Amino acid sequence: MKTYASWLYYTELKHTYGDIVSLQVLGQPMIILNSFEAVQDLIVRKTSTFSDRPVLVMCGELVGWDRGIALGRGTRWAMSRKILHKFLGKSAIQDYFESIQDECRPFVARLVSSPGSLMEQTTLFVAKLVLEMAYGLKINSFEDDTVRFSKKAAVIFGEAAQPGAFLVDTFPALKHIPSWFPGAGFQRKAAEWRDTMLKGLSIPHEQAKKDMASGVALPSFTSRVLEDMPDGVTDELLMCTTGSMYGAAVDTTKATICTFVLAMVLHPEVQAKAQKELHAVIGTERLPKFSDRPALPYIESILKEVIRWQPIVPTSIPYRATQDADYEGYYIPEGSILIANSWAISRDEKLYQSPEAFIPERFEGEKAALDPHQIVFGYGKRICPGLHFADAIVWMTITSLLATVHFSKVRDELGNEITPVPEYSGGLVRELNKFPYASRYLSATSAALIQDDAAAAVVP
Numbered sequence: 001m002k003t004y005a006s007w008l009y010y011t012e013l014k015h016t017y018g019d020i021v022s023l024q025v026l027g028q029p030m031i032i033l034n035s036f037e038a039v040q041d042l043i044v045r046k047t048s049t050f051s052d053r054p055v056l057v058m059c060g061e062l063v064g065w066d067r068g069i070a071l072g073r074g075t076r077w078a079m080s081r082k083i084l085h086k087f088l089g090k091s092a093i094q095d096y097f098e099s100i101q102d103e104c105r106p107f108v109a110r111l112v113s114s115p116g117s118l119m120e121q122t123t124l125f126v127a128k129l130v131l132e133m134a135y136g137l138k139i140n141s142f143e144d145d146t147v148r149f150s151k152k153a154a155v156i157f158g159e160a161a162q163p164g165a166f167l168v169d170t171f172p173a174l175k176h177i178p179s180w181f182p183g184a185g186f187q188r189k190a191a192e193w194r195d196t197m198l199k200g201l202s203i204p205h206e207q208a209k210k211d212m213a214s215g216v217a218l219p220s221f222t223s224r225v226l227e228d229m230p231d232g233v234t235d236e237l238l239m240c241t242t243g244s245m246y247g248a249a250v251d252t253t254k255a256t257i258c259t260f261v262l263a264m265v266l267h268p269e270v271q272a273k274a275q276k277e278l279h280a281v282i283g284t285e286r287l288p289k290f291s292d293r294p295a296l297p298y299i300e301s302i303l304k305e306v307i308r309w310q311p312i313v314p315t316s317i318p319y320r321a322t323q324d325a326d327y328e329g330y331y332i333p334e335g336s337i338l339i340a341n342s343w344a345i346s347r348d349e350k351l352y353q354s355p356e357a358f359i360p361e362r363f364e365g366e367k368a369a370l371d372p373h374q375i376v377f378g379y380g381k382r383i384c385p386g387l388h389f390a391d392a393i394v395w396m397t398i399t400s401l402l403a404t405v406h407f408s409k410v411r412d413e414l415g416n417e418i419t420p421v422p423e424y425s426g427g428l429v430r431e432l433n434k435f436p437y438a439s440r441y442l443s444a445t446s447a448a449l450i451q452d453d454a455a456a457a458v459v460p
């Protein structure tokens with residue numbers, strides 16, 4: 001079985017076998033859901049049966065990521081979701097609007113004034129926002145101790161969770177062999193990763209508490225939970241809940257913003273239409289605010305089309321059935337693994353005509369296509385808890401860029417026009433890995449506006 005770009009393989013299976021595909025992988029029943037309807041019927045409507053996760057021995061048990069949310073299970077996971085819902089839900093998220101707005105402006109200024117990479121600048125921008133929201137911490141670079149280990153812990157998650165990378169995931173009994181035993185290199189690796197992962201969780205958490213004790217803390221997810229600690233939430237559970245955010249938030253949100261830039265370079269007509277809408281609503285004398293959002297429906301459609309056109313997380317994280325179930329003649333035994341293939345859904349011609357094309361207009365009018373927020377952030381009780389935070393960052397960033405920047409193709413050293421091609425790498429999160437000349441696609445249309453607004457900001 002192909003392990004890279006699994007979503008493409010699952011989509012090929014859809015074309016051969018249909019919307020629901022049942023496989024046996026080393027005796028483990030596995031069901032791929034390739035249609036929105038099947039995902040709704042099972043993962044959303046029967047979410048109590050399908051919201052568990054399978055045990056990943058290396059990443060979860062040995063490294064310890066089962067203390068986090070994405071691999072979390074049972075009442076501990078439910079408690080994490082409860083606090084996330086309370087302090088990161090749709091209305092709670094407004095508490096972070098000001099810092100998103102304040103951070104976005106110097107970011108746009110840096111993008112247009114510095115020749116650095118779009119990807120690096122965007123990663124730092126999102127990381128800053130996540131660290132401030134989660135812990136009230138302000139960072140200026142990845143050298144900062146409070147972020148260094150969070151970044152490493154996120155990379156470890158990706159490596160340790162690779163399907164097929166560790167034999168102990170296939171033969172769990174191997175977890176009992178001691179680290180000195182020949183061939184038990186994975187035990188030593190797990191111990192090293194565990195140590196780094198724990199630093200990633202504890203360093204920013206302890207710093208946030210120290211800042212609170214000395215009265216200098218900015219309001220954050222951590223401070224809000226600690227001020228009103230719900231029954232059953234311990235300090236350790238809070239540390240692991242908050243510590244799960246960095247890895248889940250940064251690469252996903254960054255890749256979404258970079259995909260928007262790519263779409264604007266490729267579609268000047270969409271860019272012009274969006275800028276016309278924006279200028280009609282806010283003029284040219286100020287930058288956008290969140291309160292402008294309802295008056296900018298075309299930009300809303302662009303955002304939807306960006307997340308549908310290139311789903312950054314192309315499949316759900318696998319679910320595990322906690323009891324036997326039947327669906328459309330399929331018997332789903334307890335313990336089956338289910339994967340929702342969001343990629344196939346985003347390419348379903350019944351939902352989106354010409355799915356490979358970038359057409360924001362598909363979300364307009366009475367026959368508007370299905371809002372892809374219902375697809376690309378996952379499903380049921382496992383739906384991404386950072387959805388509203390990510391959506392707010394992406395909206396503010398793309399609207400601020402449209403207000404201040406012109407996107408266009410550039411020419412290479414020989415004078416040939418470069419048409420960037422979307423090329424993403426595989427993995428749980430798709431990375432836009434080939435975007436040469438990325439920063440050169442942007443030129444400021446109102447640099448003065450950005451600089452005035454960002455005058456007070458620290459530019460590293």
Ligand code: HEM
Nearest residue numbers: 069070248249252253313316317377378379382384386390
């Ligand atoms: C555009 C950006 C983002 C995208 C596309 C995205 C997408 C997803 C998807 C598809 C899942 C898996 C859901 C499932 O298995 O059904 C997920 C899970 C998760 N996301 Fe996001 N996400 C984004 C940003 C964020 C942000 C900003 C945060 C935190 C602040 C976050 C935190 C999480 C967590 C903690 C989980 C695990 C949830 C669980 O297993 O219960 N994500 N995300």
